[in-house]
Amino acid sequence: MRLGVYDAILHDRPLPDAIRVVADLGLTGIELNTGGFLPAAHVPTFDEILVSDAARDDFLGLFEGTGVEIAGLNCNGNPLHPRPEIGERHAQDVRRSIRLAERLGQHRVVTMSGLPAGEPGGTRPNWIVNAWNSAALDVLEYQWGIAAPFWRDMDALARDHDVKVALELHPQNLVFNTATIRELVERTGATNVGVELDASHLFWQQMDPVAVARELGPLVVHAAAKDVRVNHEVAALHGVLDNRFRRLSPDEPRVNLGGDEWVNEWPTDSAWDFVALGRGHDTAYWTEFLRALREIDPDMWVNIEHEDVSLGRIEGLEVAAAVLTAADAALGEA
Template sequence: MKLGAYTACLHDRPLDETLKILGELGLTSAEINAGGFVPAPHLPIDDILASPGAREEYLGRFTQAGITLTGLNVNGNPLNPDPRVGPKHAADLHRAIDVAAALGVKRIVAMSGLPAAHPGSPVANWIVNPWDSQYLDILDYQWQKIAVPFWKDINTRAAAADVKICIEMHPQNLVFNPPTLQRLVEQTNATHVGAELDPSHLFWQGMDPIACVNYLGDLVFHAAAKDTRINPDNVKLYGVLDDRFTRTPATASPLNLGGENTLNQWPPNPSWEFVAVGRGHGIDDFWVPFLRALHAVDPDMAVNIEHEDQEFDQVEGLRLAAENLLAAGAKAGV
């Protein structure tokens, strides 16, 4: 099993410095962004697609650092009905498949996407509790008219490139839990689409990530190491579907997510928050059995830290997550 990090948290640093940091932390795997919600400063996409020499030089930098390039990440909304967002994110995913094939990388992390509720609407619509028949009508449209044709094509492209697409089960997407992941695979007859098992979003929805690994089995292709801390006193008042996010002021340079969309600010006392590995769930209680469950599915699986703990800067948060992940790996014997 390869333990490493997704390098988006170090996008302000050059690739070689980023790989050096990972190596100094004892990590051996890297996942590099290839488009979608965030840019790709660590991946010279045009050069890689144009030149075998550029590909060899790029991979050589990983070899020199003692790091294996285990995945590309293109998280976004390729089904977004906004013409400024969806087509670009879909094109990024198509291009990431080409780049992965050129580099010999076998895993691409993506999101399933979320369409509009009906033709002509410019706004994505997440139906999470379809108690009224009109909501099932929306889901039928989103799945059968939009998602299934799109993902059938992605599976064909991925199979031709010998690449597995690893979907992060993320709220505000059609695929946000194991049954919806399984539904997508079954309805598209996919052979090269499965799951990236990120426990953080499963935790706050009330799921058991280890049970999810066991349920999905061979459909788990890749994994993330990101923890979630549930704040029970706040959950008592706001629930886990906490909507108290606020707009990020323009003076704070909000992260653009495509078109006019930007990343909002978290509430000051959230019901839940992303934290470094071990700060939400214990090493022995969760992370050791989680790694063992992943190892049982695929002993060569990559598990990459995604650092989003707001209480630590980029390197310190990554260092804490790496220490705890490596300790869990040692205890798990993986």
């Protein structure tokens, strides 16, 4: 497998320094953020690269001789958000990222399916968690009516640029599990939309990423290595849909998600947490994860995403890289 890092955790330093961090970890790829919820911090000449071969060559020159290459582009966001300052901007970021991918010789753009409002005129996304009543199914049908033509058009754009769009199966999106990605493909006839298999969001939904990989097969075109620890004593009381988040005030450090939407503070005694690889599932599990991905595509990129708040930026990457490279080595020996 090809192993790398998603660069969001390294946005605190310029790209050449981020590349050195990845190389020092013994990894060979860096997945670059190109919009959506987060800015394209490591692609400051984005607009120039789209039109100038010189700008493109200068950017690619930053990777020459480093042993690290670009391992896909990432513009996670909500391209179906009903408010144009979020939805339309994120959708444009996906389109621009597809065009940028072709310019950079890349074939993977990671994003999310998005989530519309639940009815005409709505201004907030509406995630149907459990459609036990008929009104919830009405909401879903309305949302699919928005999502299907959008992704049909995006699929055509990706096909024209020889790119596969890899959707992260992320809750608070219309596509978040095996059934919903299959429904998207069925409704659109998509050939260039697949899955970025991020194990973490599957873990806390009580799904098995290895089983999901084998179920979806070639629909999986990219992967993220991120772990989750379920805190069973807390989950026993609140469930994994634990919703005890705190709104952060404007004078507190917070991350903007577009418009007037911000990341909330995580519960202090949460039902589950994002953790570095190995802190939720051991190396043997990650070996099986890589095995399932290798059965689909031995050259697939598997990129570490670090969101373990108990570890520093580099410390967390070092912990994760040690587990991932050990899993890859065990797979090679097998």
